[in-house]
Amino acid sequence: MKIQELRTLLSASDRAHLEKAFAECYKQLRKAQKEEIDSVLIGILEGKSMEKKKTGDSIDFEELEQQITAFMKNAYDQNYFVPNRIIPKSQRPKWRFMVKNFIKELEKIPPENDNYQKAVKLLTDLYQLICEACNYYLFSTDDPFRSIGWEQPAFFELLVKKTFAAGYSRENISLLLLYATTGGLSREALHVYQEIILLNSLKTSDVSYMAMEEAKKLIDERTKKLSSLQKYDSQRYYLESEIDELCSMILLTAIKLAEPEQGIDYYFKHSTRTDKEITLYRALDLISRIDDNDLWMKVYEYGIQKKIKPRDDLIRTYEKLKKEIP
Structure with missing residues (x-):
């Protein structure tokens, strides 16, 4: 019932019934909740004015943290997917509602809260879990993000927002680059x-340069690992994919900093694609997403200078843009 309805009900009840109802309600509280509410009750009974609690204080963070930690362990153990004695069959489909609620509760916690950093870490862990569930069956679903009612970019945007709300640092930028x-x-x-x-969340040029530096460090680390692997090692694909995506991030950041030449040179030099035409195609596809026709033509011409023969549809697009742009 609503608070006004409760007040009306209380005003119409006699004291004996009120005392009994209050005592029974108090018994239903968990120990942690009792400890939290005791000071409020004593203050009210002593006639003291109650200060409005800060947003997020209503969350029993320790309990929330324990719930998320236990949930994640069971998820990684596939207890929400395969038959087991830990999670009853009837409870396994409820994982999606649990995650939605976890995100909702963590989202409420403001930066000034003492548990804010822990909350961001838990949110990060949940994001990584759902990403992992996209690669391996941890839950009975083909699209874990859709199952929890979140689009992946939106969840990532929340994670970026919460992470940077506590300030920029090389560490958190590097981690977000990886995610x-x-x-x-x-x-x-x-x-x-x-x-x-992530690019749009880098609000200053200093932070953008920092992101480029961290991305280059990550590429150097992966390039070093790559050089130590055998030709057909299964890890090569993942490392090469990570390097190429980090190169994309560097190119986008260089464009944002109005230094596209530096980004283009780095992209073509460090791309792992042996077929340079594919490198050109991927670079042009990336630029088409930021809707910059002048830059698209510039990258195309850069590829021609490098003696890369573009595919027919790229040639047609270039000829079309050349006619449209004076």
Whole structure:
């Protein structure tokens, strides 16, 4: 019932019934809830005025953290997917509602809350879990993001917003670069969606340069690992994919900083594609997403200078743009 309805009901009841109802309600509270409410009750009974609680204080964070930690362990153990004695069959489909509620509760916690950093870490862990579930069956679904009612870019945007609300640092930028360019994808997402979201969250040139530096470090680390692998090692595909996505992030950031030449040179130099025509195609596809025809033509001409022969549809697009742009 609503608070006004409760007040009306209380005003019409005698004291004996009120005391009994109050005591029974108090018994239903968990220990942590009792400890939290005791000071409020004592204050009211002593006639003290109650200060309005800050947003997020109503969340029993310790309990929420325990619930999320336990949930994630069971998820990674596939207890929501395969038959087991830990999660009853009837409870397994409820994982999606649990995740939705976890996100909702974590989203409420403001930066000034003492548990804010822990909340961001838990939100990050949940995002990584759902990404992992896109690659491996942890739940009975083909698209975990859709199952929890979130589009992957929107969830990532929330994660970026919450992470940067506590300030920019090389560490959190580096981690977000990894989350944007690697990991599982929903059926309706591409890494570039997350990359553009992260790019738009780099609010100053200093932060953008920092992101480029961190991306280059990540590429160097992966290039070093790549050089130590055998030709047909299964890890090569994943490392090469990560390098290429990080190159895309560097190109996008260089464009944002009005230094496209630097980004283009780096992109073509560090792309792992042996077929340079594919490198050109991917670079042009990336630029088409930011709707810059002048730059598209510039990259195309850069490829021609590098003696790359573009595919027919790229040639047609270039000729069309050349006629349209004075």
